[in-house]
Amino acid sequence: MLTVTDAVVRYGTIEALHGISFDVQQGEIVALLGANGAGKSTTLRMVSGLHAPASGSIIYEGRDITKVKAHEFVSMGISHVPEGRRVFPQMTVEENLEMGAFRRSGPLRDDIEEIYVQFPILKERRKQPGVNLSGGEQQMLAIGRALMSKPRLLLLDEPSMGLAPMIVETIFSIIGQIRDAGTTVFVVEQNATQALRLADRGYVMENGRIVFGDTAKNLLTDPRVRAVYLGESVEGE
Amino acid sequence: MTMFSPANLKRLFLILVITAVVAVMTGTPGSSTASPTTGVHGSFLERVSWFGLFVAPRWLLFTTLGVIVWLVVSLYRPRARSIRRGIDTALALPKALATKRSTRVALMLVALVVVIFLPKFVHESFWMYLIVEQIGVWILLALGLNVVVGFAGLLDLGFAAFYAIGAYTTAWLTGALPAPALFHHPIPTLWVIPIGILAAMIFGVLLGTPTLRLRGDYLAIVTLGFALIIDDFVETQSGVTGGGVGSAPVPHPALNLGFWHFHWGITPTPYYYLCLVFIIVFIIVFTSLERSRIGRAWVAIREDEVAAESVGINPLKYKVMAFAVGAASGGFGGVMSAGLVGIVNPGLFTFQISVNVLVLVIFGGMGSIWGVALGAIVIQTATSYLDNYQPWGYQINDLYMYIGALLIIMMIFRPAGLLPSRRRAREFAAAKGDEQVHTDEVLTGDQP
Numbered sequence: 001m002l003t004v005t006d007a008v009v010r011y012g013t014i015e016a017l018h019g020i021s022f023d024v025q026q027g028e029i030v031a032l033l034g035a036n037g038a039g040k041s042t043t044l045r046m047v048s049g050l051h052a053p054a055s056g057s058i059i060y061e062g063r064d065i066t067k068v069k070a071h072e073f074v075s076m077g078i079s080h081v082p083e084g085r086r087v088f089p090q091m092t093v094e095e096n097l098e099m100g101a102f103r104r105s106g107p108l109r110d111d112i113e114e115i116y117v118q119f120p121i122l123k124e125r126r127k128q129p130g131v132n133l134s135g136g137e138q139q140m141l142a143i144g145r146a147l148m149s150k151p152r153l154l155l156l157d158e159p160s161m162g163l164a165p166m167i168v169e170t171i172f173s174i175i176g177q178i179r180d181a182g183t184t185v186f187v188v189e190q191n192a193t194q195a196l197r198l199a200d201r202g203y204v205m206e207n208g209r210i211v212f213g214d215t216a217k218n219l220l221t222d223p224r225v226r227a228v229y230l231g232e233s234v235e236g237e
Numbered sequence: 238m239t240m241f242s243p244a245n246l247k248r249l250f251l252i253l254v255i256t257a258v259v260a261v262m263t264g265t266p267g268s269s270t271a272s273p274t275t276g277v278h279g280s281f282l283e284r285v286s287w288f289g290l291f292v293a294p295r296w297l298l299f300t301t302l303g304v305i306v307w308l309v310v311s312l313y314r315p316r317a318r319s320i321r322r323g324i325d326t327a328l329a330l331p332k333a334l335a336t337k338r339s340t341r342v343a344l345m346l347v348a349l350v351v352v353i354f355l356p357k358f359v360h361e362s363f364w365m366y367l368i369v370e371q372i373g374v375w376i377l378l379a380l381g382l383n384v385v386v387g388f389a390g391l392l393d394l395g396f397a398a399f400y401a402i403g404a405y406t407t408a409w410l411t412g413a414l415p416a417p418a419l420f421h422h423p424i425p426t427l428w429v430i431p432i433g434i435l436a437a438m439i440f441g442v443l444l445g446t447p448t449l450r451l452r453g454d455y456l457a458i459v460t461l462g463f464a465l466i467i468d469d470f471v472e473t474q475s476g477v478t479g480g481g482v483g484s485a486p487v488p489h490p491a492l493n494l495g496f497w498h499f500h501w502g503i504t505p506t507p508y509y510y511l512c513l514v515f516i517i518v519f520i521i522v523f524t525s526l527e528r529s530r531i532g533r534a535w536v537a538i539r540e541d542e543v544a545a546e547s548v549g550i551n552p553l554k555y556k557v558m559a560f561a562v563g564a565a566s567g568g569f570g571g572v573m574s575a576g577l578v579g580i581v582n583p584g585l586f587t588f589q590i591s592v593n594v595l596v597l598v599i600f601g602g603m604g605s606i607w608g609v610a611l612g613a614i615v616i617q618t619a620t621s622y623l624d625n626y627q628p629w630g631y632q633i634n635d636l637y638m639y640i641g642a643l644l645i646i647m648m649i650f651r652p653a654g655l656l657p658s659r660r661r662a663r664e665f666a667a668a669k670g671d672e673q674v675h676t677d678e679v680l681t682g683d684q685p
Contacts, residue, residue: 103548
């Protein structure tokens, strides 16, 4: 569904990604793991069109999207949940969800109700501005907003960032449900254990390179994964 | 806190220092040829009339005013909470009424009747002229800048450029510039209206497309630069624009429908109605834009550009649109001003104009159409009055000091403006309050 080949990303003269390749197949959850500064977020920024690669290619559903701009991704069926949640602070929960469907027309009522079934807390809070929600609720809102465009591929940037373990658990189980409902998921995550329990496959990054990739099951027991996270990754950070 | 606690005495001292500064700034200017102490002498020792009551030295007047301010503040502070609560209860009913649709419609109708019959009550042609030139045109400018600053959240410090483009387009097409009119065929002023609006919008797109990739401060600097370029161009290219002297007379608008002729001439009242019609049209257009899909995209970009992009909004496209739409009413302001004043010159389009328009928008309430219109009416009426009557020894040069003080007071007591838009008021309240940390979050070092 998504194939990245030899992608190089530069910030000015500094090369942040030194030619990475990976792929995401339809219907799976793929996790991209790595320590702080390994290049995970840069990879996601590249895949979501926010930062074009200097060389290499990104192919999505057989189409070259290397040069496509971020705002055009939505109409191609790719939805991006940016790092740090980024809900519209002064729009209500419901307005946020409506914004998620900005690129399509037609009645939204049923789709919004569907999101509320998935995230009942959002229904309770639907008249509240986004800024008043807790971090976990904001993350749910950001995911719900991304789902409003009915994506075939969902890109998640650090969904567990800054959240308490219990909420992380909830969010990850929802990501599982999203996959089960037929949306492919590519998730960038620091919390390796949690992400691998959920994912089908995973890639591990270090210093701007993908050092290895395998099924999530194998990675969970792979000692090299622990080595990448110096000091060993402990559940829930 | 008692009256003479150290904290309150410190406040008295601060107030007196500020008062002394105000006394110097409003006093006689110093002179390099006469005694260097002329300014100080004039500022403090000169005997002046106290609002026409009696005559005493300035230092005594300013000290008294400072002490009065101090007394008011020290009496207010301990009771602030209950006073504010009292005001809230008193305003509860009017506020509830004001949010009702029926009262809003009624208010609008009353306002409409008042503005339609206003010329019947203003008998002096001089004042009618000021109402069009100082209030009407400025409402148009403020409405336009409000789209850019209030709706899309883009700080534009060069809005006068669009005003200039509207005015110079008018002068050019009517044949009043040294540069020959388009196709060497001057056209009537009234016909320039759509062309002037279009020209300003095109310049909005031309300026916006390269610059709106920038954000915040950088954008402000570039817009400032653009305005300075336009200003410089009209000032120096006298072969094209007439330079500092300005244009030849721009003909007054006239309408010829075959069966009915109308000439705008020199009396201001017909211009008043022309201006009024366009203000109403712009208000209707901008209101419906605000509520449209485009308006929602503007809000999204203003609140979080990355999030806006992630839901599929092309930020550049909508920002350029805001520039072009805002430029439309600014450009019309220019056409209006050229047609009314009958001459176009660079003095009308200085940086000061851009700042003044921004003041109206901030004072009235960013993002609130009725707010900025009201802001323009209040400030422009006050400045016209002060300039022409010069009450209480008011000096024209001091205008910006008073406007500055007014803005500071506004920022303290009503930061979202006179009639804030509901969403903007929330944004300001949120910016003021501390960020909440919820129970399901953990604080990590790498939070944005």
